[in-house]
Amino acid sequence: MESTGNYELDHIMLTREAVRERVSEIAASISDEYRGEELIFTGVLKGAVIFMSDLVRSIDLSVDTRMDFIAVSSYGNEATSSGAVKLIKDMDTNIEGKNVIMVEDIMDTGLTLSYLREMLAARGPATFKTCVLLEKPDRKKIDSTMDYTGFAIPDKFVVGYGLDYAGKWRNLPDIWCVTKR
Numbered sequence: 001m002e003s004t005g006n007y008e009l010d011h012i013m014l015t016r017e018a019v020r021e022r023v024s025e026i027a028a029s030i031s032d033e034y035r036g037e038e039l040i041f042t043g044v045l046k047g048a049v050i051f052m053s054d055l056v057r058s059i060d061l062s063v064d065t066r067m068d069f070i071a072v073s074s075y076g077n078e079a080t081s082s083g084a085v086k087l088i089k090d091m092d093t094n095i096e097g098k099n100v101i102m103v104e105d106i107m108d109t110g111l112t113l114s115y116l117r118e119m120l121a122a123r124g125p126a127t128f129k130t131c132v133l134l135e136k137p138d139r140k141k142i143d144s145t146m147d148y149t150g151f152a153i154p155d156k157f158v159v160g161y162g163l164d165y166a167g168k169w170r171n172l173p174d175i176w177c178v179t180k181r
């Protein structure tokens with residue numbers, strides 16, 4: 001998608017109800033797996049904020065749940081294909097020996113997530129898993145799967161529920177497709 005031009009909301013791809021239901025299913029699986037343990041959710045800013053805030057509130061109270069964040073930016077436009085990302089904000093927590101789940105809004109090519117996974121896994125967490133709300137299988141460039149995925153979606157640009165176009169529309173409660181005006 002171009003970085004210039006006018007885009008507008010076209011139609012809802014996933015309703016807030018569908019998202020809510022799927023988020024609670026994912027939370028139930030995670031709760032089963034980490035019952036009685038400490039678990040650090042690491043959200044990738046800014047896109048994962050809304051998803052993660054709903055997700056953690058559905059986690060069973062028997063899981064000792066912690067939150068941390070990491071912020072990255074891609075190197076320019078073409079650099080996304082290399083997966084090289086610039087670390088803007090690191091986690092505050094030392095994750096060595098801890099259970100970690102990295103939370104992202106969307107896996108497009110997957111390069112950002114594989115880069116971050118390698119970086120964080122190198123710090124020696126006891127367990128390390130990944131959780132994305134959306135995945136675009138048609139765009140995937142890397143051979144890796146997420147441990148928890150909300151929805152597989154077609155190759156369309158979507159916004160809302162944390163996802164943005166040029167910083168806009170993160171606050172929409174539903175997930176929308178955009179089109180060029």
Ligand code: IMP
Pocket residue numbers: 047080083104105106107108109110111112113156157158159163164165
């Ligand atoms: P990847 O490295 O190609 O997987 O890029 C992932 C990043 O691209 C996500 O964290 C989003 O910021 C952005 N992105 C990819 N597809 C979309 C979309 O449909 N809507 C909003 N952001 C997207």
Ligand code: MG
Pocket residue numbers: 045046047105
């Ligand atoms: Mg993002």
